[in-house]
Amino acid sequence: MLDGILQGLSTAASPVNLLMVFVGCFAGTFIGMLPGLGPISAIALMIPITYGFDPATGMILMAGVYYGAIFGGSTSAILINAPGVAGTVATAFDGYPLAKQGHAGKALAIAAYSSFSGGTIAAIFLLFAAPALASVSLSFQSADYFALMVLGLTAVSAFAGKGKFLVAVLMTLFGLMLSTIGTDQTAGLQRFTFGSLDLIDGISFLLLAMATFALSEALMVVLKPEKVSQEAEDATKGKLGSMKVSREEVKDLAPVVGRSSVLGFFIGVLPGAGATIASFLAYGMERSFASAKEKLKFGKGSLRGLAAPETANNAACSGSFVPLLTLGIPGSGTTAVMLGALISYGVQPGPRLFVEQPAVFWSVIISMYIGNIILLVLNLPLIPYIARLLALPKKILTPLILFFSLIGVYLVSFNTFDIHIMVIVAILAIIFRLINFPLAPMLLGFILGGMMEDNLRRALAISDGELSFLWERPITASILAITVIVLLAPLIQNIIDVRRRRALKVNDGEG
Amino acid sequence: MTLSKEKAGALCFLVLAIAYGMEARHIPLFPGDELEPFTARTMPIALSWLTGIVSFLLLVLPQREETDDIFSVFRGLNWGKTFVLIALMVFYGLTLSPLGFLLSTALFLIGGIYALGERRWSVILLSSVPATVGFWFILDKLLGIYLAPGEIFTMLGAN
Structure with missing residues (x-):
C-alpha cells in the first residue's frame, strides 16, 4: 500500500497534475457557483477537454472540478441563497442568514475550513477503506456484480426522497432502456436503431450527461428566471465582511466537524446516497445534539448549522469514490459521469484497477487531498473576485454554456446528428425537471445498463440458464437480501406514515 | 378532471413501455437463439415488463400528497x-x-x-x-x- 501511495503521490504532485488540480478547482468553483449548474454539468463540460490527457491527469482534473463545484455551490448558497448544487441546499439554511447579517466573509471562511476538514478526514478514511474493499471485491464474480448493480440502482431510487421511490425507479428503468439502443455488444445485433447508421453505436454517455444536465440546466435558467436580490448584487461587488474565525468558534465547531466527517463519509460510500443526504442528515444530527439555546439559532445563522452540512457534503464526495474505484459501480450521478469518463479513457474501474493501474487509483485519492488544500489556500482568498463573475450577465453566459455543451459532444464524434439528439434529450430533460422526475437515476441506469446486461448474460451462461445463481453464492445472496430490504424500506415507511396520519385524524375527530 | 404531473408522467411511461416492448420483439435473433437462456431480446423485454408494471403501479396507487396539475407546471414560463x-x-x-x-x-x-x-x-x-x-x-x-x-x-x- 505504501508503494502505491508513494506512486500516487509522485503522479499527483507532478507539475502538470498540480496545475490540473488548480485549474479543476478554479473552473469547478466558477461553474458550481452559477445557480442551476451543478457538479455533473461541471464535470461533463470538462470531459471533452480531458480526452487527450492520460487517465490519471483526466481524473485528477475532474476530481478537482468536483470539489470546486461543491465549494462554488456553497458560495452561491451563502451569498445569494441560490445553491448551485443540491448538496449545498442545507448550507443555505444558516449560511444565507449569516450573510444577511453582514457576516458573509466569516460564513464563507467557515464553509471552506469545514469543507477542508471534512475532505481531509474522509480522504484518510478512503486511503484505508478503498484498498480493503478492493481486495475483498477481487473474489467477485459476474453474479455478484449483477447483484451489486441491482443494489446500486435500487438504492438510488430508495434515497430519491419521500414518495418519489416509484418515480425514481421509472427513471432508472428509462436509463436502462436508453442503454439498449445500438448494437448489442455480445451478439452484434442492432437494437432500436430504426435503420439509422447514426444510432448503431448507441447514444454516448457524454451526450446524455451534457444534454440532461448542462444543456437543460442552462435552458431552465431561461425558462424560469430568478430575480437577483440586493444581497446578490452586494456579493458580486465583493462586499463580504471579515473572514476571521475566533479561537472560541473553532473550539466550538471542532466536534461538529469530526462527527459530520464520519457521518458524511459513510453516507457517501452507500450507493445512491451521496452529498445531499449526507448534508441534510448532518444538519439534523447537529440540531438534535445542540442545547436548547443553540437550537433556536438554527436557521437564523448558526455556525454549527453551517459547518455540519459543509463538512458532511465534502466527506460524502470522497466517500462516493469508494464504490467507484473499488467496484466500478458509481454511487451518484456525479460519479456515474466519472465512470463514463474513465471507461472512455480505456480504464475499467473495479477491483482490478487497484492492482493493474495503481497510479490512477492512488493519484485520484491523493489529488483529492491536494484539491482540498488548493480550495483552502487559493480559492478562499479569491472568492471576492470569483463572486464578481456572478455578475456576468446571463444573456451572454447562457448561449456560451449552450455552445460549450454542444461543441463538447460534437468534438468527440464530429457528427452533427449528435447535436440534434442532444436537443431532443434536452427537451425531454426539461419536461422531466418540470414534472419533478429525477434525472440522476436515469443517468446511472444508462451507464450501468451495458455492464448489468453483460454480467447477467455471463452469470446465466455459467449457471446453464438457471436463476439459481441468484442465491447459490453467499455474496450474491447477501447483496440481493440487502437489495430487498432497501426496496421494502420506502414501502414500510409509507405504511407507517399512512397509519400515523390515520391515527392523527381519528384523534382529531375525537378531540 | 385533472391529471397530476406524476400520473401524467406514469401514463407516458406506460405507453413507452408498451411501444418499447413491441419493438423489442422485432430485434433480430441468430438461428438457434431461441434455445439460449439470454439473447439480445432478453433485457429489453424484461425492461419493458418492469417499466410497464412500475408505471401502472404509479398510475393506480394513491398519491402521498396532492401535486400540481400537469398543465399548470407548463404555465407562466418563459x-x-x-x-x-x-x-x-x-x-x-x-x-x-x-x-x-x-x-x-x-x-x-x-x-x-x-x-x-x-x-x-x-x-x-x-x-x-x-x-x-x-x-x-x-x-x-x-x-x-x-x-x-x-x-x-x-x-x-x-x-
Whole structure:
C-alpha cells in the first residue's frame, strides 16, 4: 500500500497534475457557483477537454472540478441563497442568514475550513477503506456484480426522497432502456436503431450527461428566471465582511466537524446516497445534539448549522469514490459521469484497477487531498473576485454554456446528428425537471445498463440458464437480501406514515 | 378532471413501455437463439415488463400528497426565449458542416445573445466573435484538432 501511495503521490504532485488540480478547482468553483449548474454539468463540460490527457491527469482534473463545484455551490448558497448544487441546499439554511447579517466573509471562511476538514478526514478514511474493499471485491464474480448493480440502482431510487421511490425507479428503468439502443455488444445485433447508421453505436454517455444536465440546466435558467436580490448584487461587488474565525468558534465547531466527517463519509460510500443526504442528515444530527439555546439559532445563522452540512457534503464526495474505484459501480450521478469518463479513457474501474493501474487509483485519492488544500489556500482568498463573475450577465453566459455543451459532444464524434439528439434529450430533460422526475437515476441506469446486461448474460451462461445463481453464492445472496430490504424500506415507511396520519385524524375527530 | 404531473408522467411511461416492448420483439435473433437462456431480446423485454408494471403501479396507487396539475407546471414560463434557443441549437447543428465552425458558431452566439434580450450590437459582437475565434484558435492551432472549413467554402474554392 505504501508503494502505491508513494506512486500516487509522485503522479499527483507532478507539475502538470498540480496545475490540473488548480485549474479543476478554479473552473469547478466558477461553474458550481452559477445557480442551476451543478457538479455533473461541471464535470461533463470538462470531459471533452480531458480526452487527450492520460487517465490519471483526466481524473485528477475532474476530481478537482468536483470539489470546486461543491465549494462554488456553497458560495452561491451563502451569498445569494441560490445553491448551485443540491448538496449545498442545507448550507443555505444558516449560511444565507449569516450573510444577511453582514457576516458573509466569516460564513464563507467557515464553509471552506469545514469543507477542508471534512475532505481531509474522509480522504484518510478512503486511503484505508478503498484498498480493503478492493481486495475483498477481487473474489467477485459476474453474479455478484449483477447483484451489486441491482443494489446500486435500487438504492438510488430508495434515497430519491419521500414518495418519489416509484418515480425514481421509472427513471432508472428509462436509463436502462436508453442503454439498449445500438448494437448489442455480445451478439452484434442492432437494437432500436430504426435503420439509422447514426444510432448503431448507441447514444454516448457524454451526450446524455451534457444534454440532461448542462444543456437543460442552462435552458431552465431561461425558462424560469430568478430575480437577483440586493444581497446578490452586494456579493458580486465583493462586499463580504471579515473572514476571521475566533479561537472560541473553532473550539466550538471542532466536534461538529469530526462527527459530520464520519457521518458524511459513510453516507457517501452507500450507493445512491451521496452529498445531499449526507448534508441534510448532518444538519439534523447537529440540531438534535445542540442545547436548547443553540437550537433556536438554527436557521437564523448558526455556525454549527453551517459547518455540519459543509463538512458532511465534502466527506460524502470522497466517500462516493469508494464504490467507484473499488467496484466500478458509481454511487451518484456525479460519479456515474466519472465512470463514463474513465471507461472512455480505456480504464475499467473495479477491483482490478487497484492492482493493474495503481497510479490512477492512488493519484485520484491523493489529488483529492491536494484539491482540498488548493480550495483552502487559493480559492478562499479569491472568492471576492470569483463572486464578481456572478455578475456576468446571463444573456451572454447562457448561449456560451449552450455552445460549450454542444461543441463538447460534437468534438468527440464530429457528427452533427449528435447535436440534434442532444436537443431532443434536452427537451425531454426539461419536461422531466418540470414534472419533478429525477434525472440522476436515469443517468446511472444508462451507464450501468451495458455492464448489468453483460454480467447477467455471463452469470446465466455459467449457471446453464438457471436463476439459481441468484442465491447459490453467499455474496450474491447477501447483496440481493440487502437489495430487498432497501426496496421494502420506502414501502414500510409509507405504511407507517399512512397509519400515523390515520391515527392523527381519528384523534382529531375525537378531540 | 385533472391529471397530476406524476400520473401524467406514469401514463407516458406506460405507453413507452408498451411501444418499447413491441419493438423489442422485432430485434433480430441468430438461428438457434431461441434455445439460449439470454439473447439480445432478453433485457429489453424484461425492461419493458418492469417499466410497464412500475408505471401502472404509479398510475393506480394513491398519491402521498396532492401535486400540481400537469398543465399548470407548463404555465407562466418563459417559453418564447427557450424555443428560440432550441431553434438556434437545431440551426447550429444544421449549419456546422456547410458553414464551418467559425461562421456557424458566431451566428449561434450572436443569435443566442440577441434572443436573450441584449440589443447593444457592440456588446453582442464583442462577446461572441472573440469567443468564437479564441475557441477556434485553441482547438485548431493549439490542440491540433482539425476543424474543416465549411462545405460552402470548399465548393467556392473548387469553382
